[in-house]
Amino acid sequence: MQAFAARARNTLRLFSLEQKVVLFALLFLFVPYPYGGIGAGLAGIFSLGLMAWRRALFARKGFWLVQIWGAVTLLVDAYYYNWYGFWVFAYFLLVIAFGVLVRGCRSDRLACASLVLLAVASFVACAVAAIQVIFDFSDFSDRAASTVTNPNFYGYMCELIVLACVWALLRGLRPRWLFWAAIPVNLLGIWLSGCRSAWLPVGAGVLLLLLLTGRRRVFAVGASIGAAAGAAVLFFPKLMPRASSFDRSRYLRELIWAEAWKIFTQHPVIGGGFLGYQFFSIDAGEAFRVHAHNLPLDMLVNFGIVGMALLCAYCIPAAVRRAKAFRRDPAVALFFAVLLATVIHGVTDVPLLGSQSGPLLMLLVCL
Structure with a gap:
């Protein structure tokens, strides 16, 4: 035990204070929700304290756009007295600050x-x-949430860990x-x-990683396997987990999307604030949910045209800068694979909204 402790201390000496804080944050990601x-x-x-001490709150290129977006969203939540959305959004602003910290101290050693x-x-x-599934301990019928908010957020986190x-x-x-073993374990997590x-x-994220890293032959094999799996599910829908509830899920999402569009048209300019869908759909019957189950729609409801414009004005140039660094920064492949997976997943859900899944996404796109 003493030898292990000594080895751990020697390993920690290899990391800066900022990197130790990042690793500390990761240790909490699978601590049971809400902690x-x-x-x-x-x-x-x-991270905010460090930026203030270094007088670097406005140092990152274009980051003032994010700060304006954050301030406007908080003001909108306060205007509508949506205090739950206000404080949850304040947390997610801290998650963005966590991403700035990761970006500032990233290294191959920290990534590994x-x-x-x-x-x-x-x-x-x-x-x-x-254990939740076998012994029926889950609060979500036969679906496992593990230590995360709900099963969908847990599945999304498993998805990102597979890509990583x-x-x-x-x-x-x-x-x-360890990485070879973690892939099937997290695929099992998605199934559970x-x-x-x-x-x-x-699947799409893995294929993009193979393509961007020049593994074209493996990409062709993977694409063929993916196409065969898709065809099998198309002809034999029962191969997909929870196939019997697919029609019900589609019906609910159509209700939710219609309600979300109605809310957006009522608050098109600055939106309804963070968690605006939950706040304004309180009387929507079956359509009442925490979010709009579609990432673009949910963002329009939350931030409106102004907020979306501010986000795009920052995020698009930032993504272009990462793309230009492709040849000298191997993490760019992971960045785009994670974004692609999130965008596809975001067609029917808002998986990055979790207090654990959001920081995990932020970590992987900022490494």
């Missing part, structure tokens, strides 16, 4: 340590999910056996979560 987001929140506060921590934690999370592990293997990070929306994104 899993505490680490990212504290890391965000540390982060992915090792995520892989190890995902084994425990999958074990919890299996594939990227780690393509980069030659070690220990390879019953998250139908995760399968296509994880």
Whole structure:
């Protein structure tokens, strides 16, 4: 035990204070909800304090757009007395500050340590999910939420960890056996979560990683397997988890999307504030949900045309800058694979809204 403690201390000496704070935040991601987001929140506060101390609150290129977007959204929530949305959004602003911290101290050593921590934690999370299903401990019928808010958010986190592990293997990070083992474990986690929306994104993300890293032959094989799996599900729908509830889910989403569009048309300019869908759909009957189950629609409801314009004005140039760094920054492949998976998943859900899934997304796009 003493030898292990000494080795851990020697390993930690290799990381800066900022990097230690990032790793501390990751240790919390699979702590049972609602405590899993505490680490990212504290890391965000540390990041803001560090930027203020260094007088760098406005140093990042174009970041003033994000600050205006955040201030406008908080004001809109306060205007409508949506205090729950106000405080949840304040947390997610801390998650953005956490991303700034990761971006500022990223290194190959931090990336490897982060992915090792995520892989190890995902084994425990999958074990919890299996116990929930086998012994019927879950609050979501036969679906496992593990230690996360709900099954869909857990499935999304498994989806992102699969992509991170594939990227780690393509980069030659070690220990390879751990990343190889974590891939099937997290695919099992998706299955246990019953998250139908995760399968296509994880497949598309893996294929994009193979393509961007020059594994064209493996890409062709993977694309063929994916096409065969898609055809099998098309002809034999019962192969898909929760196939019997598909019609019901589609019906509910059509109701939710119609309600979301109605809310947006009532508040088109500055939106209804964060969690605006939940706030304004309170009397919508079956359509009442936390979010609009569609990422673009939910963002329009929350932020309106002005907020979306501010986000696009910052995010699009930032993505272009990452793309231009493709040849000298191997993490660009992971960045675009994670974004692609999130966009596809976002057609039927808003998976990044979780207090644990949001920081995980932020970590992977900022490494």
